Amino acid sequence: MTRYQLAVLLFSGLCLQSISTAQTMTIWAGVYSSEQAARGEIIYNTACIACHGKDLGGNSNSPGLAGMGFMFLWEGRTLGTFFEKIQENMPTDRPGKLPAQDYVDVVSYIMQANAFPNGDNELPKDLDALNDIAITARP
C-alpha cells in the first residue's frame, strides 16, 4: 500500500467515523441542559403558550408540541429542521423576530416537555450543529 493509498484510506475512515458520529447523535443523548429549558419555558410562556397551550398540547389551529403528535410530525428529521421551522414561522404574528438564542431555548423546553433527557451542555444555536441531532424514537 502506498502512502497515498494509506492517506486516502485513513481520510475515508475519518469521514466515515464523522458521518457515523453525526448519524448516531440523537435527542436521546442529553443534548440540552435543564437551565436552558428553564429559560425556554419563560419564553414559551410569553410567546407560544396562547396557541399551543400550557401543556404544549395545541388546539385545532396549532399543532401539539409534546407526545405522540410531536413525534408523528418530527420523527426522522433533525433538530435543525425543527429549529428552522419555528424560527421562520413563529410566533405567527412576528415570525423570526425573536433572538436565535430564544428559539433554541424554546426548543430545549419542548425537548424537556417530551421527556427527552437533558445533559451538561446547552443546545447550540448553530444550525449545522442542530442538523447533526436526529429526532428518533426512544432507543
Next chain:
Amino acid sequence: MIIRTAKHLGYPVKRVHAIFFMLTCLLSASFSVAQIEDFTYVTDQMLSNPPKGEWLSWRGTPAAWGFSPLDQINNENVDQLQLKWSFALDNTGAIQAAPLIHDGVMFIPSARGVIQALDAVTGDLHWEYRPAPPTEEFINSGAGNRAAVLPADAFAGVGRGVQKNIALYGEMIYASTETASIRAIDARSGLLVWETQVADPTLGYFYTAGPIIANGTLITGINGCDRYKDDVCFITGHDPETGEEKWRTSTVARPEDPGGDTWGDLPLRFRAGSDAWIAGSYDPHANLIYWGTAQAKPWARVVRGTDGDALYTNSTLALNPDNGEMLWYFQHIPGETLDMDEVFENILIDIDGRKSLFKMGKLGILWQLDRQTGEFIKATDIGYQNIVNLDPITGQITYRDGMIPRIGEELSMCPSTSGVKSWRAMAYSPKTSAMYIPITLNCELATFGPTERELGGGGAGPVRRINFHHPQSDGNLGEILALEIPSGEVKWRYRSRAPFNTAALTTAGGLVFAGDWNRTMSALDADNGELLWQVRLATSNQGFPISYSVNGKQYIAMPVGTGGASWSGSLPRELAPELSRPRSGSSIYVFALPD
C-alpha cells in the same frame, strides 16, 4: 358602582375558580369618560325588527343576513367615501370584532374581554370595560392550563382571547369569555353587573363566539371541546337578569341518548368536538334558534376510533330557546374526517315560499334547508373541493375514493384545512337575491397522525401539511363569490392575491364591502362585482364590517386586526410571500360621504 358578586349556578366550580371570579369582579376596571345618558331599553321586538340605522345583532338582525337597509352610500357615490374616525383597539390578543350600534353608540368587543363604547359619530370614548388580568394564583392553580390565560400586556396576535360578538338586550351588554364564563355589563356605564361560570376552563373550555338573545333567553355555544374529558360540548340558555343557567343541550349524542350509537362503542369521554364556536340565528315567528356544530375530534375517523356519523357533529341544530329542546337536526357531513367544519353562520331567508336556512361550510357547499322542519331542499357545490360527492337530490355526502385518511398516508385535498369558507360570514342581499361569500382558495398535502387516547389527550390530531395553490385560482388566495339564491348560479367572482379576511357586508345601496389580509378594504358593485372603491388600512382587515346611520348620515365601519387561526398568517406567508402586514394596528375604521 353596580357590582353583584359573581356567582355560579348549576355547575360545579373548583374553589380556585370561585376565588378567581370574585377577584375578577373586584379588579376588573371600567374606565368611564361619559356615561351614556340617552339609552333606549332594547326589547325583543327591537332585536327582531331593528330601527333602520341600528345594528343590534352581530349580523344585523337575528336572521343574520349581514345586510344594511341603508342606501345613502351607493354604487354612484361610494368612491367619495372618506375616513370619519378610527379608534385603536387592544393589541393584546386576536381581533375578529362584530360591533353593535344603538342610540348613536358603537359597542365593540376587543381582545381578551375588553369592550368599548364609542360615540358612533366621532369615535369618542364613552366607557371601557377591561377585565382584570388573571392572578398568579389562578395561573399557578392549573386553571390556565389549556385555557392559556395570559397577562393583559401579552403581545399581539395570540391565538386566543377572541370575542367575535357581543349581545345587547335591555340595558346590558352580554359577553362570553376565554375562561368559559359569561358577563353582563351595564350598557350605560360599562360596569360589570354579573359574571357566571358556565364551564371549567381547566378542561379546555373557552368561548370565542358571543351570545345571542332569543325570546328573552341569553344563549351561548361553548368552544374547546377537543380534549378527552368526562363531559361533552354544549349550548346553554341563561336568564339575562341573573346569568342563571336555564338549560343545557349537549351537541354530542351521549351513549345512552338517541343517536348515541353513531359513535360506535366509544365511551362518553372519547366523544370530542362538536364545538359551537359561531353564534346562532333566531326566527322569532317559529321561536327557534339555529346553531351550527363543528366536526368531531380528533379530525380523522381512524384516529378518533369510529367511522360512525358521530351525532350531532357538523350539524345544524334547531332548538327551542326557552328550554333547549332539539326540534330537529341536519347533519351536513356524517362522520367527517378531514377537518371540514360546518359550524358557520345560519342565514334565514323566506324564498320561493320556503322558510329557508342557508349555510356554507369549509367544503364550499351552499346548503338550503327548510328551517321549520330541517328538511333538505337544495345543495350547491361551488366546485372548489375534491373530497366528497354530493347527491343533489338528497343532499347525501359520500367520500371520494382515497379521501378517508389513514394514519401516515399522504393525501391531496382541496380545500386545505383552512376551508373554502370559514368564520368570515357571507352576506345576503334581498336587492339582488344573491349571497356574497368570502372564499379562501388553496389546497394541502395532508398526512394525519395519532393522538393519545386518554383523559386530557385527544385534540384535533397531528397533521403533516404542505399548502399549495388551488389549481383553479390563478395564484389568488382570495375571492368574493356572488351566488344567486336559490338557484346557486354564479353571479360573479372577484379575486385577490390575498385571502379575504372579513365577513361580507351588503347594503341597500347596491354594495358589497369586505376586506383582505393585505390591509385592503374594498367596495364592490353587488350586481356585477365591479370594484368601486378601495382603501388601505393599518393591518389586516379582520372581523365583521357593519353599516349604520346617526342623524340621517350613513356610516360604514370596518374592524382590522391580527391573530386568530394560525393559517390566517401562514397561508399568505407561504403562498403569497411578497405580501406582509404589520403585527399590530388593531383598530376600527369608520367611513362616510363628505359632509
